[in-house]
Amino acid sequence: MHVPDGYLDAPTSIATAVVAAAGVGVALRRSRAELDDRTAPMAGLVAAFVFAGQMINFPVGAGTSGHLLGGALAAVLVGPWTAALCISVVLLVQALFMADGGLTALGTNITLMALVGVFVGYGLFRLARLVLPKRPASVPVAAAFGALLSVPAAAFVFSLLFEVGGNADIAFSTVLSAMVGWHVVIGIGEAAVTGLVVSAVMASRPDLVRGARDVAGQRSALVTGPATALDAELPR
Structure with missing residues (x-):
């Protein structure tokens, strides 16, 4: 889904850059509540996994490409605010070193993948959790x-x-x-990928x-089982 340089006009690109900057700024503050000794290492692994997944691109048409986004997966594993930062860092590295998306379209790509992808995915995840049974398999x-x-x-x-x-003369x-x-x-x-990865973790x-x-x-509790009287008597 990386949008290339020059595909959107300057006012639209600037507007999405402002939205992206505001979103990342809020995420920087809100992610402090999500990061702990478990989430911080996982965030690095999530960013690496998403980076690898997004490197597999194929053309969709109208000058754009398609690939896995990873927003919902990242949000479920490390929280939505941290996930937004992870995806934003991935997109920045891709734009700077891989020429994937371009710098002038960075705000657009962050808006689409790090904000829309993450928060729509996480919101639907939370909605489904309300409907599904309250158990790990859900x-x-x-x-x-x-x-x-x-x-x-x-x-x-x-x-x-x-x-x-849009700068291209293509029908909506x-x-x-x-x-x-x-x-x-x-x-x-x-x-499928998200379900399998979350299930494995x-x-x-x-x-x-x-x-x-x-x-x-x-x-x-299912893995360890209940403690028994014999367990209590065994030396630690």
Whole structure:
């Protein structure tokens, strides 16, 4: 979904840059409440995983590309504010060193992937958690649901931005159908990857999944089992 340089006009690019700067600024302050001795190391791993996933690009049409976003996965694992920072850092590195997206479009890409992708995905994850049973097995399902819809949501917002300030002479309906259509397919893949990764982490270290800390104790109890009288008498 990386938007290239010059694809949107200057006023639209500046507007998205302002939105991105404001979002990152808020995330810098709010992420302090999310970061602890478990979340901080996980944030680095999440950023590396998202970086690797986003390097696999394929053309969608109208000068844009498609790939996994990773916003919902990052938000579930480390929290939405920290996730927004992780995705923003990935996009900055890609723009500076990989020529992926470009510097003038950095604000647009951060807005789409680090803000829309993360917060739509996390909001849908929380909504699904309200509906699904309060147990650990529901967490990967809710994460996959958030990932599934966050990708076409970001593509839809891009289509709106193109309609407002696109420099290319392409009909809005063409961009909308190409972007949302392809990103629905990408969303299915992202949902599968997100569900599998969250499920794997939940199976081994549920305490590392920030979006599941309210049920992590249930998983720990299932793994360790209840303490017995013999356990209490054994020397520590």
